[in-house]
Amino acid sequence: MEDLVIGIDLGTTNCCASVYLNDQTKVLENDSGQRITPSFVFFTDLDTVLVGEHAKGMAESKPKNGxxxxxxxxxxxxxxxxxxxxxxxxxxxxxxxxSDDPVIVIQQQNKILKKTPQELCTVILEKLKKDVEKKLEQEVNKVVITVPAYFNIIQREATLAAAKDAGFTVLKLLNEPTAAALIYYHENNSSESNYSLVYDLGGGTFDVAVLKRNKHNIEIVCVNGDTNLGGQDFDNLLVDYVSEKLKELYNFDPKERDEDVTILRDKCVAAKKTLSFVEQTTISLISFVENQRKVDIHLKREEFENIANDLFRRTIQIVDNCLKDSEIPKDTIDEVILSGGSTRIPKIQNMLSDYFEGKKLNKFVNPDECVAEGAAIQAAMLSKNSKQKITKIRLTDVIPLSIGTEDLVNRMVFLIKRNTSTPASGTSTFTTTAHNQSGVLITIYEGERSNVKNNRILGEMTLTDLTPAPPGECKVTISLDVDESGILTVSAQEQRQHGENSKELKINYVRGIRSEEEVKNTLTDAEESKEEDERFERFAERNSYLIRYCEGCLYNLDAKNIREKYRSIYEACRETRNKAVLLNPQEEDIVEELTKNIKTQCEHIVKELNFDCMPHFIDIADLLKNIFGNMMLSGSEDLHTVKG
Structure with missing residues (x-):
């Protein structure tokens, strides 16, 4: 039997599993016959663990175990x-x-259990796997799992690990708004090219994506979001509101007991959902407040909207940021697609419609299920099972910010440019700086600035045991590869004739590595700092030439056994090199002066004795042309010099 690949939405509030089979998408019910499974785990006193609706129901009486x-x-x-x-x-x-990781502490009978969020996510995924296999009547090991677009490296890595421990092979981590777009486009086939915006507001996270559809190809143009904004935040505000009411009216604080908070939260969640369909509701608390048989807290939709207004407005600001970053005017957006259970809130729909000047919003019948269905579409696209064949949609994702490494003088060497479609790769070859250099530190950066000190470090590794060689003779090739799930693989290999010397580093690289504000600020900073970057490039090239010139002279004086004969020149070169490595971009005039002085002392013996391994001077005008043209292209094969 051929392997089936399913899609899973591992949600903050609920989970959902779906499969694309025989030309249709189907949500897979759990063992209770429900289409969604609450993301709840409960530890009983009988050493058993419950997952889903039963776990959620048990937590009311013992909230510390839910x-x-x-x-x-x-x-x-x-x-x-x-x-x-x-x-x-x-x-x-x-x-x-x-390691400062959060650990959940549970008391089960006479023992204390400590579980990481990753371990508990594994428990949920094991339950989903078991239910799916029962429904499909076959073993299921391959899956596409959705994650918030702004999940960072560690969050994605932990999700992958949780799925692996549950017995799954994850073919792809799919961004949630992209999943919603996939199922929408699949159900609304069109040959027209257009732009869409997905507004995905779930229980715990918020994502926005701008997508371009060109016949059957979907390109992710830009994403934005907040992994700490969702329906549970609205619930928290309602809990705070009702708690204040109870303190004011009855001098009763429900937050003093976990059991009371759990009961109150459930009531507030129910009230929030009700207010999506009616203008007013009542939160009835029976035998809740001491000496009060029943307490009713009346809540109007308008009151709830005022309570959560700042968070609602924040979602619209993120939409605006996403459109600005994509450089696509909002009147160019043809479709606005709603995903996630919190998009049922009327105020959110009204604010979004007003932002787009009355544009009709495209709503899913079941916004809680659409992400899982989109994951099922992606799963079918990756499946080799003939019953899952799907060809009418292709998906393209992009690198959010440029990735590269640094050269000798802290200059960013851009290997993969921002907005490059994934999978993506870039390669560049570097040479050593010093004679018999034994190792090189390779640091990977993300950002748009020429000076790596203005960019963000993603990771680093050291390649050691380099072949002893004169300056500039030992070559190291650095390659970056980003796969469809946003896994960045960094490999470094020395180009030696005999044997192999290489090292590899894996980084989970995704658009979510920075918050939406950080990404916006990064791009704004790069745009506003163009002149500063050009000055830095001039400084960096001249300083790099100076350092390599000194290293070349030092090498030749040693190699030709004339160090003592030209002791003063040797010391001058060493002193100049040591000064050069400490210079900053504001000291371009000092670079010029040092270069002039050292060449005055050395140039006659460089020519007379035919020094080897000496650098060539590059004209600055040509340099800048190359820097802001060829150097920033993915897959650059230019030679650069690296530090020891």
Whole structure:
């Protein structure tokens, strides 16, 4: 039997599994016959673990053993401000381990269990796997799992690990708004080219994506979002609101007991959902407040909208940021697609429609299921099973910010340019700086600035045991490859004739590595700093030439055994090199002076004794032309010099 590939939406509030089979997408019900499974884990006193609706129901009586909102904890650090804020609303105990990772503490009978969010996500995925296999009546090991577009490296890596531990092979981590677009385009086939915007507001995260459809090809133009913005934040605001009411009217604070908070949260969630269909509802609390048989808190839709207005407006600001970053005017957007359960809120729909000047919003019948269905479409595209064949849609993702490494003088060598479609790759060959250089530190950066100090470090590795060679003679090729899931593989290999000397580093690289504000600021900073970058390029090239010139002279004086004869020149070269490596871009005039002085002392013996391995001077005008043209293209094969 051929392998089936399914799609899973591992949501903050609910999970959903789907499969594309025999030309149709089907949501796979769990063992209770439900199409969605609450992302809830409950540890009973009988050493058993429940997942889903039953787990959620049991948590009301013992909230410390009912774990949820794992997607908001996975891959995070305990000390993060947003995590600390979330702790105020979670009834179960969380502490940090030695690595500052959050760990959930559960008491089960007479023992204490400590589980990471990743381990608990594995439990949920194991449950989904078991239910799917029962429904399909066959083993299922391959999957596409959706994640927020702004999930960072660690969060994605933890999701992959959780799925692997659950017995899955993940063919791709698919961004949630992209998944929503896939199922929408599949169900609304069109040969016209247009732009769409996906507004995906779920229980715990918010994503926006601008996509371009050209017949059957989908290109992700730009994404934006916030992994700490969703329906649970609206719930928290309602809990705060009702708690204040109870303190004001009855001098009763429900936050003093976890059981009360759990009950109140469930009531607030139900009220929030009701207000999507009616103008007013009542939160009825029976035997909740001491000496009060029943307490009714009346809540109007308008009140809820005022309570959550700042968060609603934040989503619109993120939409605006995404469009500005994509450089696509909002009147060019042909379709606005809603995804995620929180898009049922009327105020959100009205604000979004107003932003697009009355444009009709495209709504899914089941916004809680559309992401899983989109994942199923992507799964079918990656499947080799003939019953899952799907050819009418192709998907293209892009690199959000440029990736590269640095040369001898802290200059960014761009290997993959931003907005390059994935999978993407880039290669460049570097030469050593010093005589018999034994190793090289390779640092990978993300950003748009010429000076790497203005960019962000993604990771680093050291290639050692280089073949002893004169300056500039030992060559190291550095390659970057980003696959469809956003896994960045960095490889470095020395170009030696005999044997192999290489090293590899894997980084989960995705658009979500920075917040939406950081990405916006990065691009704005690069645009506003063009003149500064041009000055830096001039400085960097001249300083690089000076350092390599000194290294070349030092090498020749040693290799020709004339160091003592020209001791003063040798010391001058060493002193000049040491000064040059400490210079900053504001000291371009000092570079010129040092270069002039050292060449005055050395040039006569360089020519007379025919020095080897000496650098060639590059005209600055030609240099700048190359820098802002060829150098920034993906797959550059230019030679650069690297530090030891």
């Amino acid at each position: 774990i949820y909102a794992l997607k908001r904890l996975i891959g995070k650090k305990y000390g993060e401000a947003k995590i600390q804020h979330k702790l105020n609303y979670l009834p179960f105990q969380i502490e940090s381990n030695s």
